[in-house]
Amino acid sequence: MSEINTHHQHQLLDITRRHFFSECGVGVGKIALAGLLSGAFRKSAMAKPVADPLAVRSPHYPAKARAVIQLFMAGAPSQLELFDHKPALTAMEGKPIPPEVIGGQRYAFIRPDAAVLGPRYKFARHGACGAELSEMLPQLATVVDDIAIVKSCKTDQFNHAPAQIFMNCGFAQPGRPSLGSWVTYGLGSESEELPAFVVMSTGSGISGGAANWSSGFLPSVYTGTRFRNAGPPILNVASPAGADARLEAETLGLVSTLNRQTLSRDGDPEIATRIAAYEMAHRLQASAPELMALQEESPETLALYGCDPAKASFARACLIARRLVERGVRFVTIYHAGWDAHSDVAGNVKNNCKATDQASAALVADLKQRGMLDETLVVWGGEFGRTPMVESSAVLGRSLGRDHHPNAFTMWLAGGGIKGGITHGKTDDLGFNIAEKILHCLGLDHERLTYRYQGRDFRLTDVHGHVVDALLT
Amino acid sequence: MVDRVGTTGTTWLGLTTACAQCHTHKFDPISHTDYFSLMALLNNADEPEWMISSADRDQRIAESKARAESLWQQVPQHWPAPGRPPGDQLAAGSSEPGQRASSDGRRMVSLAERFDAWLREEAAHAIDWRVVVPEAIESNLPHLVPQSDGSILGSGDITKSDVYTLTLPAAEQPVRAIRLEVLADASLPDWGPGLCYYEGRKGDFFLSEFEVSLPLKQSRVEIARATESFGGKAFAGKQAAGAAAAIDGVMSSGWSTNGRQGHAEAAVFELAEAIEPGQPIVVTLRFERHFACSLGKFRLSTTTASGAEARGMSLAEEVALLTTPAGRSADQRQLLFRRFLKTAPEVSDQIKEIERLEAVERQGLSTLVMRERPADNPRPTHRHHRGEFLSPEELVAPAVPAFLPQLPNDSAPDRLALARWLVSPDNPLTARVVVNRHWHALFGRGLVETVADFGYQGTPPSHPELLDWLAVSFMTPVEQGGLGWSLKALHRLIVTSDTYRQASELTAATAERDPDNVLLARGPRVRLEAEVIRDSLLKAAGLLSTKMYGPGVRPLQPAGVTEVAYGKPTWQASAGEDRHRRGIYTFRKRTAPFAFTTTFDGPSGEACIARRDISNSPLQALTLLNDPMFLEIARALGREVVAAAESDAGRIQELGRRLLSREFAAAETEALAEYLQVQRQRLATGELQADELMAREATAQSVNENLGEEAAWMLVARAVMNLDEAIVKR
Known part of the structure; x- marks a missing residue:
């Protein structure tokens, strides 16, 4: 133990x-x-x-980060239109993908011999690090030297609900504690008034639902507290x-x-x-209205996020997240659902980037200018990636989309304990475990953060994982 | 299954069986094989929906059938009488008896003419279908069994990509078309014809491809045309799912009869060239979707006729049509007549009513059950290397863990045997675990503190003799002076004991010597569980409904709790007494649990939690103070105490009795009375608005003296509901 x-x-x-x-x-x-x-x-x-149960506890070793803001892009964004530039796909467009490339992989809707679809957007190099980003991420490009892009993410699951739950809980079936619950269990809360683990959702509903912020077999006190979009956020x-x-x-x-x-x-x-x-x-x-007094923010800050304090939006949630972390909240997750581009991947990426790019970048920039980025870990990503093959089906009324792809997707991390301006992994690399990295930055050893349930010590990463040093400061 | 093995161990045996999923238990004598043997006992079951039978339902079905039959008799009388020939207009309205007779006569003549015309038309198109019973039936997994009527019935497990391969015996005549009838059956989800029960529509099927090949020639047979009696809509409802979609070579399109659950339909596949007699024919049915959607009951027939089309005639109807008019039996005539009436727009209202009555048999309340699989289709259970689902090793036989007494030899090792073994007098473990759990519920701490673990890693019992005595009493039949497994009797035994009835106050001596009350020198003092808090406050306010059974209900909860769930469902609170049913009836929305329960440590139900932790948080305080459900209770309580007593003192004591099961002491009464006076005064001066606090529309009607008084008492009730003692058992 x-x-x-x-x-x-x-x-x-x-x-x-x-x-x-x-x-x-x-x-x-x-x-x-x-x-x-x-x-x-x-x-x-x-x-x-x-x-x-929420008393502050010491980490296993000195921590780089004190808090986490997780920007969960539910529905699975297309890495091929955002981060992972594959010009070769353009050359192959319209031809069936060679069988040796995909092996025996199964997909949710498309057949393994579906045609290749080239990237829908242009890419360019940005920042001192020269990382490639698509033209759909103009704002992220301005902070690219502060983020670490991980292109070699991979998951076990290719349907939304199990994959979301897997990303959060390390297990595809509901019932295990989520990352935010583990972290709160491990470190306690630094806020006496606000919940330690806050969940917001600004897009459409989340198919994995409450299992994504469930405390599972941990005591319910570690369950994520949902903030509402309308009215006072705390029930x-x-x-x-x-x-x-x-x-x-x-x-x-x-x-x-x-x-x-x-x-x-x-x-x-x-x-x-x-x-x-x-x-x-x-x-x-008394403190809840103060937390939500977004109009107190400077006009520059509101403009940086693109936030209208009166309107529920991803930008507003990002700004609230910063204010929560400022007030000692340990773990904030913002869900933005709607990336499930089975049809018209170009339009989907455009709309979702419009809703999220500016605010995601603003969060990194804002945390940095306030000197908070060093102790706050920001994690951006979805539950899986999207196929290089096109999804189109007259039967389902779909065209120029991309199907679920568990074998390759991109996430980025920024802040406490993370080296900025690097790109890690290529898409044919093997797995990478984001969860244990997050724990590592918080000073928690994923092999030592355990809870006894049904006779054995469970941990978030189960029997897997090792920390990738290349990403760490 | 993994979850069930773990839960079974926790619930009945107090054993951490889940621990042995990946390897032999490190502390307790449960081997890796034991784990999967226990799984094998639980694994061999199908999980169909079971129509709950009742005398009511049987009677409703019998009445509907009788009513349908009587309506059938009356349909001809609803056939419209055609108008009179033009020259007859003047006679209209005449009451001469001959006129009326001729009206009925015209009706009958018209009906007979239409029926004859229909018969001639249909008989001309009738096809001589020959039912073919396959000589070989294969599938990747579903269990396919031929039936006496030549059909094939599917059961057991299905997958998202199923293939049925049916080898038809060599025909005696050339085969020009193959018909696939899809049939209803009571054993199928929603009466079929499909096996789909999850994600897609219940009872649906999705035939992605229908293929015909000749093994002797090793060639595929081209299908020229496919027709169907009914084609539903494909998933997402955009494209028609006709039979042509099952011969287009595209797996994502196919034939479905969704919307006609419980009815027989057919598709006819006309071959480009006749198959010569004397060779076996292989028919391959492929079902592929993002959900499992294989066919549950079907029948194949072939014909040598050309130009065959699907027309929705049953086998018996086709046979009757092919029989010469003179040769038709009375039954055949009735069959065809009713078939004709079903197609006639003139009596569609009557037919609709008959079909509604006939559907009653397929409706009713159902429940999910586990049903042991048939002996010829057991589900194999393997040991899995490191517990990985994808790494099956050797087969294991169903058994209980080897270190425990074994199942009896004289019965099959199945779930029934396991259930009997659990409660057998030779097995003291189950009774110990159960009485300990109930001790825990009443005292807040089990005699074995680790209620889910009686193994080496658990805590030893604080009072082993007491635990054994309780367990043995619990198991002993009533006639032998025991409790006969009655939980109610167990509860009575415990709560009437001297130990339970001790005062719960902590003295310096007990705090020093036994701070956690392990030795039971005082009575229990524990916070109530979430559901009990709600139930007991509802009861105190006179709102609790004790109505039993039926589907879940939705109590009040703050707006916005469910907005995050998939599809952003709304939570419309139930009306009437359903709003105030006991907590056990609260609807469980998996993706957005009932907020109050979560706040008060209720687990999500996704993992088996034998012992809830008890937290004490500001969110709980806010919930009891401000949640709309508790405000509603406070209002009801305010009204109740105003009605129950005249004096302030009487009303204060009424609140004490209802919420704390005691009367207030003088100091408490004083504080409450002072608070009451202040609020009463503020209500009178209009500083506080009674109608707002009592959630009344500000209308002239609501302006009455009592409302202000009720509001004042609502505030007092709300305060008392928030006392530690109101949610603590002491």
């Missing part, structure tokens, strides 16, 4: 309880209360009646219609008074935790 595991599951719980009672004795709960009401709830061991953060601030203060005051009486009678430290939770809820109600 790893340190964190032991620490988390049994011993700390016992030790702190015993410690609390042996040092303080029953009836001295008020001392504890004084501590937690003064805001030291998370930090002071004395004031902590039970092990806080139930707003007081009911008709209630004013005074009423809420008086209500919480009454609840607190009565709970304290119960604490002094029953002596259960969980009551003290509940009192603290209501205090934090009250603070969260």
Whole structure:
């Protein structure tokens, strides 16, 4: 068992309880209360009646990154129209792909002998590093020296839901904890008020659904908290219609008074935790509007992202993500669905780049100018790639599309622990494990971050993976 | 399957069987082979939908059939009487009896004429089809069994690319066309004709290609033309899926009769050149889609006639048509007459009603079941190297783990044997695991703390004799003084014990000597589980519905919870008592779980969690304070206490009894009364709006004295609902 595991599951719980009672004795709960009401709830061991599952924990080794922003391009973007320039395909366009190229691979819709489709967009070299990007990514080109492009990504799955769940949880069937849950479990939360793991979604619905941010067999407290696009982002953060601030203060005051009486009678430290939770809820109600006050951002920043604060969009979500990380949130995932270009890949890429290119690049630039990029890891990518062969079917009304391609896709990473301005891997390389790299940047060893379930120590990367040093600073 | 083996171990045996998926268990005596032997016990089952039979349903079906038959008798009376010849106009409206008789007469004459014309037309096109029973039937996986009527019925597993190869015996006459009838059957999903049950439409099939070849000549036979009695729409609904699409050489197009589930249809494949007699014919059916969609019941026939087309006639109808009018039996005449009526637009309303009644048999409430597979089609189970699905090794026989007492020799090693073995008096493990889990539910901690692991890695029982005594009592039949496996009796036994009824207060002595209450010197004090919190608050407010059974319902939850799920479904809260059913009936949307349950540590249901962790978070506080579901409960509770007592003191105690099962102490009452007075005052001055708090439209009607009073008590109720004690069992 790893340190964190032991620490988390049994011993700390016992030790702190015993410690609390042996040092303080029953009836001295008020001392504890004084501590937690003064805001030291998370930090002071004395004031902590039970092990806080979200307490900040040390990584396995010094971390490069403190937080992660995952830009999940659901539906699978075409690497061939964005990052992976293959002029050879143009020469072969219209001819069937040679069978030796694809071996026995099966596809979702097309036959293995489908014709080749050349890249739909022009590519050019950018930045000091000279990385090739398509004309659909003009904004990303401006930060290309800060990102590491990984072209050799590969997955086990070629349907959306299982592939999304695989990317997030390391397993194609639902039921395992997601990356964000593992990270929160491993490192705890630095924010006392905001959830440690936040999920936003700006495109169409996500076929993998909540399994993508599920805590699986980890305690549910590590489940990603969904931020809504309309209304206050956190569920139930707003007081009911008709209630004013005074009423809420008086209500919480009454609840607190009565709970304290119960604490002094029953002596259960969980009551003290509940009192603290209501205090934090009250603070969260105050801080949530502040978090969402995007109009406070400078006009330059809003323009950088292309964000209209009043309108739900990917740009708005990226800006919120930066503000969340600023406030100590550990892991933010933004889903943007809609890259599933079975037909008209050119139009699909154009529309989705219009929605995401500027804001993705702005996030990297903004984090950098604020000095936050060094400790924030940004990860961009989908659940698989798209075929070099064309998908067209009169039966399904599709033309000039690309099918699902599990064997090659591109992701990029930027920020804490990642070397900027490099391109890793060629599309005929073998596998690459993004998850363990993310853990590595956060100072977590993917072989030591474990949780005991059904009799064995599970880990995100199961029995696979090694860290690619070439990408790391 | 992997999940089931793990869950079976956790639930019934308290064993971490899942651990042995990849290799022999490192701590407990469960070998790698044991794991797959246990899987073999569970693996040999089909999982069809089972129509739930009931006396009601049987009666409904019988009545529908009788009604349909009686409607059949009446159809001719609805045949329209043709108008009178032009010269007869003046007689219209006459009440002379002869006139009416001639109206009925004209009706009958018209009907007979139309039927005769139809018979002549159809008989002229009737084809002499010969049913051919294949002498060899092969498939890649589905189980195909010939039936007595010459048809073939499919069952068992299907894949996304299935191939049926049927070798027809040498014909005696030249074969110019082959007919494929697709047939309904009660054993198929939605009565077939397809085996599709997942992703595509239930009961659909998708015939990508229909191929004919001659093995002796090693040649393919060209198909000149394909016709169908009905062609559905292909996936995505854009293109017609006619039989021609099954001979176009394109696998992504094909023939489907989607929309005609439960009905027989046919396709006829006319050959470019006749196949000479005396040689076997191989017919290959290919089914390929991004979902499994093979054919479930079908029949092949051939003809020597040329120009054959699919016309939707059943075999019996074709035979009757080919019989000379004089030679037709009464049954054949009725068969053809009804067939004719089904095609006649004049009585389409009546026919529609009859078809509706005939479909009643295929409708009803169904449930998924596991059904042991037939002896001639068992599903093999292998040991898999390192647990990898794609690395099967040797076959394994179904068995329980070797270190435990074995299954009896006198019965087949199947799921029934496993179930009997689990609860056999010789197996104490199941009862121990079950009573321990219920002890855990009541005390918040099991006698064995690791409720899912009784192995070497688990914690030893704190009270081994107690655990054994409870387990043995639980298993012992009632007539021998035991509990007879009754959970209710077990609960009663535990909750009426002195141990359970102890006070739960922590004293300095118990905190010092037994902080986690392992030794049970005090009563349990644990937060309720998510579903129980909701149920108990609904109950306190007088809202809880105890209605049993039926499909899941949707309680209130904040807007936007489901917007992230695929297809962005809306969550329309149920109306009436369905809104307040017990938590077990809450609809489970996999991609967007019910938000309240997740916030209060309810697992997603995707992994078997024997013991929920209990967290204590600000999000929980916000939920109890502001979630629309709990505000609704607070409003109902406010109204209830106003109605229940006259005095403030009486109402405060009413709230205490309903939410905390006790009366408030003086200090508490004082704090509550003070809060009440302040809010009552603010409501009276209009600082707080009663109709807003009570979610009433601000209309003249709602302006009444009671609303302000109810709102004040709603606020008090909301506060009490948020007390630690309201969601804690003590």
